[in-house]
Amino acid sequence: MFYKTLLKPFLFQLDAEKAHDATCRAAKKVDQSKVLASLTDSLYNFQSPLLSQSFWGHTFRNPVGLAAGFDKNGCLVNAMETLGMGFVEVGSVTAQASCGNPKPRAFRLPKDQALINRMGLNNDGAQTVVKRLQNTTFNIPLGINIAKTHNPNIMGSKAIEDYIFSYREAQKIADYITLNISCPNTTEGKTFEDPEVLNNLLSAIQKEKGINMVPTLVKFSPDLGHPQLEELVNVCETHHIDGYVACNTSSSRRKLKTKAAQLDEIGRGGLSGAPLSSRSIRTIRWIREIAGNRKPIIGVGGINSFETALEMMKAGANLLQVYTGLVYEGPALVKRINRKFADYLEQHDLASIGEMR
Numbered sequence: 073m074f075y076k077t078l079l080k081p082f083l084f085q086l087d088a089e090k091a092h093d094a095t096c097r098a099a100k101k102v103d104q105s106k107v108l109a110s111l112t113d114s115l116y117n118f119q120s121p122l123l124s125q126s127f128w129g130h131t132f133r134n135p136v137g138l139a140a141g142f143d144k145n146g147c148l149v150n151a152m153e154t155l156g157m158g159f160v161e162v163g164s165v166t167a168q169a170s171c172g173n174p175k176p177r178a179f180r181l182p183k184d185q186a187l188i189n190r191m192g193l194n195n196d197g198a199q200t201v202v203k204r205l206q207n208t209t210f211n212i213p214l215g216i217n218i219a220k221t222h223n224p225n226i227m228g229s230k231a232i233e234d235y236i237f238s239y240r241e242a243q244k245i246a247d248y249i250t251l252n253i254s255c256p257n258t259t260e261g262k263t264f265e266d267p268e269v270l271n272n273l274l275s276a277i278q279k280e281k282g283i284n285m286v287p288t289l290v291k292f293s294p295d296l297g298h299p300q301l302e303e304l305v306n307v308c309e310t311h312h313i314d315g316y317v318a319c320n321t322s323s324s325r326r327k328l329k330t331k332a333a334q335l336d337e338i339g340r341g342g343l344s345g346a347p348l349s350s351r352s353i354r355t356i357r358w359i360r361e362i363a364g365n366r367k368p369i370i371g372v373g374g375i376n377s378f379e380t381a382l383e384m385m386k387a388g389a390n391l392l393q394v395y396t397g398l399v400y401e402g403p404a405l406v407k408r409i410n411r412k413f414a415d416y417l418e419q420h421d422l423a424s425i426g427e428m429r
């Protein structure tokens with residue numbers, strides 16, 4: 073209530089990125105004050121043993137985590153733990169620090185409960201972010217999402233070396249690493265969604281992985297058709313990828329309520345939020361069909377209610393992530409979903425969320 077009636081009207085008067093920065097500053101304040109942290113904890117942090125699951129040797133106290141892009145620089149992991157998140161995926165981080173695309177680069181579509189962004193992989197660089205995380209204490213699993221540096225001149229074997237640099241850094245601290253092959257915001261397009269290029273990348277990653285064995289996931293775009301996805305999942309399976317994240321933002325503008333003129337004015341960028349949920353759910357189903365049931369899937373895209381979260385789990389997701397839903401629903405979304413999952417499990421006589429699917 074506090075968020076929707078007081079905070080959201082204020083934040084929505086600001087440019088979307090400025091509102092995000094203000095939110096991050098507030099979250100940092102929570103982190104630095106014991107009083108605010110314990111208040112936040114009592115308001116938002118809902119846990120239940122029914123919600124706990126183990127993946128890749130780590131315990132996830134509940135299935136709802138923070139999606140990549142919200143905490144690009146690893147500054148908010150503690151605050152997200154206080155807010156009741158089950159895990160956090162930091163990034164995308166890249167080998168070289170980048171200030172991203174010119175502003176404005178994030179836009180709200182309130183009629184669609186959606187956002188469009190072309191941030192352009194702004195981040196402090198893998199080394200700095202990893203050092204920051206090494207100096208932070210937290211008790212929830214940490215994912216690090218890595219991508220290629222936002223520089224069109226880095227291509228071919230240089231692009232793979234660039235990725236490997238971030239991979240080595242991430243291995244120092246991550247509980248799992250996500251390869252963002254689908255970020256549509258780079259000027260040269262979706263380079264790693266070409267099966268041959270993905271194969272080259274995963275061959276290089278597999279050599280690195282031999283040393284430390286940090287579970288490695290691949291994140292897909294929701295714009296892939298079944299044949300393309302099948303080809304990419306098969307490449308991933310050949311290289312023993314440990315799980316999937318579905319999905320990233322979409323380039324499509326189909327079936328939006330926002331007027332075409334407004335969309336034209338905003339221009340290019342990745343669409344996130346409610347319009348994505350059906351495509352993410354479809355992609356999760358397809359991955360299950362193609363790869364079977366052995367690998368965990370993190371479902372993300374348009375989760376703004378318990379109902380969408382439940383549908384995603386039923387489609388085959390084991391864990392979930394939220395971003396745009398937090399912008400429209402506020403931080404209480406995480407507690408609402410987790411509490412309703414716990415109620416649902418009790419009503420259906422299920423001993424744990426792992427039994428739900």
Ligand SMILES: Cc1cc2nc3c(=O)[nH]c(=O)nc-3n(C[C@H](O)[C@H](O)[C@H](O)COP(=O)(O)O)c2cc1C
Pocket residue numbers: 139140141142144163164178187189191193217252255291319320321343344345346348372373374375393394395396397
């Ligand atoms: C402003 C913004 C920045 C994002 N940055 C990244 C990123 O750096 N790396 C990434 O893999 N995904 C990024 N994402 C995508 C989200 O992780 C998520 O996959 C997508 O937004 C769909 O989830 P949602 O509908 O809950 O927002 C970003 C999303 C938004 C809205």
